[in-house]
Amino acid sequence: MDNKHPMYSRELAIDHLKADLINALPPNAQISNVEFEGPFVVLYSLNPTVLMENGDVVKSLAKTLRKRIVIRSDVSVRREKEEAKARIREIVPENAEITNIIFDDELGEVVIEAKKPGAVIGRSGTTLREIAREISWRPKVVRSPPIQSQLINTIRYTLTKDSDKRKNALLNIGKRIHRPRVIRDNFIRLTGLGGFSEVGRSCMLLETAETKILIDTGLNVGARDPGEMFPYFSAPEFDIAQLDAVVITHAHLDHSGLVPYLYKWGYRGPVYVNDATLSLMTLLQKDYIEVAERENKLVPYSQKNIRDMILHTITRRYGEVTDLSDDVRLTMTPAGHILGSSILHLHIGDGKYNLAVANDFKGKRSRLLDRANTRFPRLETIIMESTYGGPRDVMPRREDAEIQLVKIINQTIRRGGKVLIPTLAVGRAQELMIVLAHYYKRRQLVKVPIYLDGLIAEAVAIHSCHPEYLSSYLQDQIFNEGQNPFLAEIFHPVKQNERTGLLRGEPAVILATSGMLTGGNSVDYFKRMAEDARNSIVFVSYQAEGTLGRRIASGVKEIRSIEDGRMKMMRVNMDIHQIDGFSGHSDRGEIMNFFRELNPKPEQVILMHGLRNKSQSLAQSLSKRYHVKVKVPYNLETLRFK
Numbered sequence: 001m002d003n004k005h006p007m008y009s010r011e012l013a014i015d016h017l018k019a020d021l022i023n024a025l026p027p028n029a030q031i032s033n034v035e036f037e038g039p040f041v042v043l044y045s046l047n048p049t050v051l052m053e054n055g056d057v058v059k060s061l062a063k064t065l066r067k068r069i070v071i072r073s074d075v076s077v078r079r080e081k082e083e084a085k086a087r088i089r090e091i092v093p094e095n096a097e098i099t100n101i102i103f104d105d106e107l108g109e110v111v112i113e114a115k116k117p118g119a120v121i122g123r124s125g126t127t128l129r130e131i132a133r134e135i136s137w138r139p140k141v142v143r144s145p146p147i148q149s150q151l152i153n154t155i156r157y158t159l160t161k162d163s164d165k166r167k168n169a170l171l172n173i174g175k176r177i178h179r180p181r182v183i184r185d186n187f188i189r190l191t192g193l194g195g196f197s198e199v200g201r202s203c204m205l206l207e208t209a210e211t212k213i214l215i216d217t218g219l220n221v222g223a224r225d226p227g228e229m230f231p232y233f234s235a236p237e238f239d240i241a242q243l244d245a246v247v248i249t250h251a252h253l254d255h256s257g258l259v260p261y262l263y264k265w266g267y268r269g270p271v272y273v274n275d276a277t278l279s280l281m282t283l284l285q286k287d288y289i290e291v292a293e294r295e296n297k298l299v300p301y302s303q304k305n306i307r308d309m310i311l312h313t314i315t316r317r318y319g320e321v322t323d324l325s326d327d328v329r330l331t332m333t334p335a336g337h338i339l340g341s342s343i344l345h346l347h348i349g350d351g352k353y354n355l356a357v358a359n360d361f362k363g364k365r366s367r368l369l370d371r372a373n374t375r376f377p378r379l380e381t382i383i384m385e386s387t388y389g390g391p392r393d394v395m396p397r398r399e400d401a402e403i404q405l406v407k408i409i410n411q412t413i414r415r416g417g418k419v420l421i422p423t424l425a426v427g428r429a430q431e432l433m434i435v436l437a438h439y440y441k442r443r444q445l446v447k448v449p450i451y452l453d454g455l456i457a458e459a460v461a462i463h464s465c466h467p468e469y470l471s472s473y474l475q476d477q478i479f480n481e482g483q484n485p486f487l488a489e490i491f492h493p494v495k496q497n498e499r500t501g502l503l504r505g506e507p508a509v510i511l512a513t514s515g516m517l518t519g520g521n522s523v524d525y526f527k528r529m530a531e532d533a534r535n536s537i538v539f540v541s542y543q544a545e546g547t548l549g550r551r552i553a554s555g556v557k558e559i560r561s562i563e564d565g566r567m568k569m570m571r572v573n574m575d576i577h578q579i580d581g582f583s584g585h586s587d588r589g590e591i592m593n594f595f596r597e598l599n600p601k602p603e604q605v606i607l608m609h610g611l612r613n614k615s616q617s618l619a620q621s622l623s624k625r626y627h628v629k630v631k632v633p634y635n636l637e638t639l640r641f642k
């Protein structure tokens with residue numbers, strides 16, 4: 001693509017922009033530099049408080065130029081870090097209880113973690129403004145997380161250590177985004193590369209005359225045939241060198257599992273995700289390749305590829321508008337599925353066409369999250385998941401599922417057994433924790449230690465760093481009642497070497513990954529617990545065809561496995577239960593209801609992320625009831641929207 005756009009036109013573009021900006025701003029703003037940084041135009045100022053206090057000037061300028069403008073202090077005026085730290089501690093009253101001060105060189109930002117954020121902000125923001133004036137770093141205040149996340153610290157470390165690489169990456173991304181428009185044709189087409197008429201390996205390519213965007217880059221974790229694990233990257237439409245952006249809806253591996261693989265094959269463009277999604281997907285990707293290595297399975301990419309992904313990731317919060325290119329604008333809104341999960345709204349060609357992508361969403365609120373967003377500024381087509389779109393896909397009431405789970409645990413514990421709950425590390429596990437904490441508090445659940453194996457404990461830490469995305473119910477519990485269910489006394493993170501002791505010990509509940517017994521620790525627990533009839537296993541998530549979980553759930557009583565080169569036969573004597581009501585997906589009724597509430601109503605629906613017969617049945621109902629055009633494409637089919 002580069003050689004089509006001569007360098008001089010780019011340089012010219014930014015030179016013009018610089019001149020326009022400097023002319024339009026008050027002279028005492030003292031602009032020292034203007035730079036592209038990913039989708040933003042960044043102004044460096046020797047006197048940034050002038051611009052921070054004249055927000056309207058900047059806003060109107062951004063509107064005229066149709067660019068997102070960010071103001072940062074010039075590096076030369078920022079106070080030295082140790083000095084700045086000391087100054088912050090002097091300015092902020094002691095009762096704020098500052099727990100950490102973290103500098104972000106790239107953003108010129110200082111994050112102040114405090115137990116009482118309000119005291120750092122001060123009345124109508126006076127304390128915060130004083131800090132900004134004094135140290136020339138932009139202060140940002142967050143509540144101290146009750147559990148520190150190692151993963152978030154690792155991401156911070158990567159960004160700081162390789163800040164030069166990061167800066168360069170963002171500059172190149174910016175140049176590409178702000179390149180002058182050359183093609184005047186108008187078209188929009190979408191090609192399914194994975195997850196169409198199936199579940200797993202979600203991936204689609206959105207193309208306009210100007211832009212190519214990959215939406216989700218998933219890995220089918222349950223697939224045995226490697227040909228079914230990866231999306232169709234060999235499709236003629238897909239050329240990694242032509243790709244402008246990657247957007248990820250949420251962290252589950254069937255949506256984000258192959259993003260680092262793109263970097264292995266030379267992609268150097270941006271990945272847009274919600275900030276919680278970045279942490280969660282990095283956690284799951286790292287774990288995926290570690291487990292694959294340990295179990296001698298195919299390892300699709302390396303830790304270095306994951307680091308490259310982090311360096312090219314641009315995180316966005318719900319509601320923030322981002323220019324992916326000259327003709328595509330992205331806004332993420334809550335999907336209610338897992339922490340950070342997003343329904344994407346894409347505004348294409350100056351709003352000529354508007355597309356929403358609801359890849360995994362929950363129509364009803366859960367304990368963990370509020371329900372999916374249904375309001376959009378404009379909407380012509382929605383692309384929706386249909387996992388539970390079949391006519392018989394009616395989930396039990398949430399409350400019934402909760403009571404059933406508590407009953408199984410109580411019975412198992414009373415007879416001296418243990419309960420194994422294989423679960424996805426992200427989403428379902430945290431939902432179950434809140435449920436169990438709730439019933440424990442009401443004394444309906446027996447007092448029993450609940451062990452959180454490896455990954456789940458770290459995912460909980462990431463949740464506790466993002467209370468702003470949790471349900472209003474949980475936020476109320478945490479902030480108003482002072483009761484964080486994640487911190488309840490019944491929960492215990494468990495380390496690898498504690499497992500044997502735990503299994504020999506007293507009755508307990510164990511939450512372990514993976515949810516479908518496809519690998520990871522839940523398989524180990526299962527093998528060591530299956531023969532004891534006092535124990536129970538409870539499946540709480542979708543069991544894909546071909547997985548061990550599916551076989552056990554459907555009643556297979558004899559399992560053969562190879563251990564130390566010898567065939568071993570194992571009898572499954574433990575109680576087997578499946579509870580469907582905890583799903584983070586919408587059932588058929590919820591999908592119909594979600595569509596009814598969509599505002600505005602789209603003229604067209606594309607169904608994906610579902611087995612073909614389920615999607616088709618849902619398609620019939622939607623078109624009959626709402627007189628809307630519904631399509632159920634296969635992978636490799638291309639649809640044209642304009």
Ligand SMILES: [Zn+2]
Pocket residue numbers: 250252337360
């Ligand atoms: Zn998902």
